Amino acid sequence: MTTTDRAADAAGTGAAGADRLPPEFFTDPEPGGTHAANTRLRTSGCPVHAINYPPGGDAYVVADYATALEGFSDPRLSKQVENAPAWFRDLLEDSSPVLIRNMITADAPEHTRLRRLVSRAFVPRRMALLRPRIQEITDELIDALPESGEVDLMEFAFSLPMRVICEFLGVPIEDRPDLHAWGYWLSGAPFADEESNAELKRASDSIERYLVDLLDERRRTGLGEDLVSILLRAADEEDVFTNDELVSTLVLLIIAGHKTTANLIGNGMQALFAHPDQLELLRAKPELAESAVEEFLRFEPPVYRGTLRVATEDMELAGCPIPKEGFVHILMDSANRDPEAFEDPDRLDITRGPNRHLAFGQGAHFCVGAPLSRVEGQVAFPTLLRRLPGLTLAVPHDSLDWVFDNSTSRGLKKLPVRYDARLAAGEGDH
Numbered sequence: 001m002t003t004t005d006r007a008a009d010a011a012g013t014g015a016a017g018a019d020r021l022p023p024e025f026f027t028d029p030e031p032g033g034t035h036a037a038n039t040r041l042r043t044s045g046c047p048v049h050a051i052n053y054p055p056g057g058d059a060y061v062v063a064d065y066a067t068a069l070e071g072f073s074d075p076r077l078s079k080q081v082e083n084a085p086a087w088f089r090d091l092l093e094d095s096s097p098v099l100i101r102n103m104i105t106a107d108a109p110e111h112t113r114l115r116r117l118v119s120r121a122f123v124p125r126r127m128a129l130l131r132p133r134i135q136e137i138t139d140e141l142i143d144a145l146p147e148s149g150e151v152d153l154m155e156f157a158f159s160l161p162m163r164v165i166c167e168f169l170g171v172p173i174e175d176r177p178d179l180h181a182w183g184y185w186l187s188g189a190p191f192a193d194e195e196s197n198a199e200l201k202r203a204s205d206s207i208e209r210y211l212v213d214l215l216d217e218r219r220r221t222g223l224g225e226d227l228v229s230i231l232l233r234a235a236d237e238e239d240v241f242t243n244d245e246l247v248s249t250l251v252l253l254i255i256a257g258h259k260t261t262a263n264l265i266g267n268g269m270q271a272l273f274a275h276p277d278q279l280e281l282l283r284a285k286p287e288l289a290e291s292a293v294e295e296f297l298r299f300e301p302p303v304y305r306g307t308l309r310v311a312t313e314d315m316e317l318a319g320c321p322i323p324k325e326g327f328v329h330i331l332m333d334s335a336n337r338d339p340e341a342f343e344d345p346d347r348l349d350i351t352r353g354p355n356r357h358l359a360f361g362q363g364a365h366f367c368v369g370a371p372l373s374r375v376e377g378q379v380a381f382p383t384l385l386r387r388l389p390g391l392t393l394a395v396p397h398d399s400l401d402w403v404f405d406n407s408t409s410r411g412l413k414k415l416p417v418r419y420d421a422r423l424a425a426g427e428g429d430h
Helices: 003-012 014-019 034-043 065-073 086-095 110-119 124-143 153-169 173-186 194-221 227-238 243-274 276-284 286-299 370-387
Strands: 048-051 059-062 149-152 315-317 320-322 327-330 416-419
Touching (some): 065 315, 065 327, 110 227, 110 243, 149 153, 153 227, 153 243, 153 370, 173 243, 227 243, 243 276, 276 286, 286 370
Parallel strands (some): 059 327
Antiparallel strands (some): 048 059, 315 320
């Protein structure tokens, strides 16, 4: 039975099928918006709801903060692809094998081993040392903008983290378009149709060949201080990592290293445009950038749901039965607006504290790249507001087109803005 056949079968049989949220819940939000839908899920009895996603599988969404925390730490919810239903496992192994050999698809002790490979590279101290170069790249990108007028700010939002991760990895910047294109397909794996999965397989094979060649070249020419060299040095010292695991880990870092931060910048700027008082506050007090970034992550998280989790046994979450091999999707965007966890959660407050949002997950699988993303945001927001006076949204706010693709990310297709002038890098400093 194909994935499409399973979807039709599940949607048309029994009360459970009729009660399940459709796949479009993830990809085509209703006119009221995703936050309105999430509010209904949190307040309609049990915060755990059945959904037909992946199509034809037993799957559930978790909408409230307390159950989300429970789900993140419950050892019965596995990240290993081997614990998924055979049809889903086969689909991933056939279309994107390069994705399933890293820490995001592993449980302890394998997860502990694989995470150790990269954790030393992403410590906050090392990220802080990158801040001056991130500032330089930010200013270079702004220097390339017109002196005034209208631009799509999402081009800046994607360019900044891609340039940063390319430099961090030590890969040529001219390879950025290919990495971006391959990352687009890989971030949505697997798809429900054969044509998309065929394109996904081509992207998977292409990026694997590229990274194998990169690793070979780095071994041949000598190791430096870039991330590829750091990973190779760690792998050689500990002799417990395969080349396939190195390649898969690099793929994960490339995808997470630019798409998440791009959405953080885009989502955060649109939130400021929708709340002019907060925009003016951040413009007047750029020292609030750190707490502002945390509030943007809570208010409009760049990743709206958790990655693959599968029940290893029959279990319950918030009193809802979850069968063995059932998929569990933790809705971070919904948990981040739970009034049981946050005071006045639908209000943007860049001074909010404490702010225990779940935008980067929680527990053992907390996003390893979070320190880098945070530094990029802390540089980007005040620099944009300082150097582009009069920065404002160029279209009606309700005309912005949100992208809910097959991946777990949520961002904008475009963010048209206009500004009055482009100040030099040293102008407008407080």
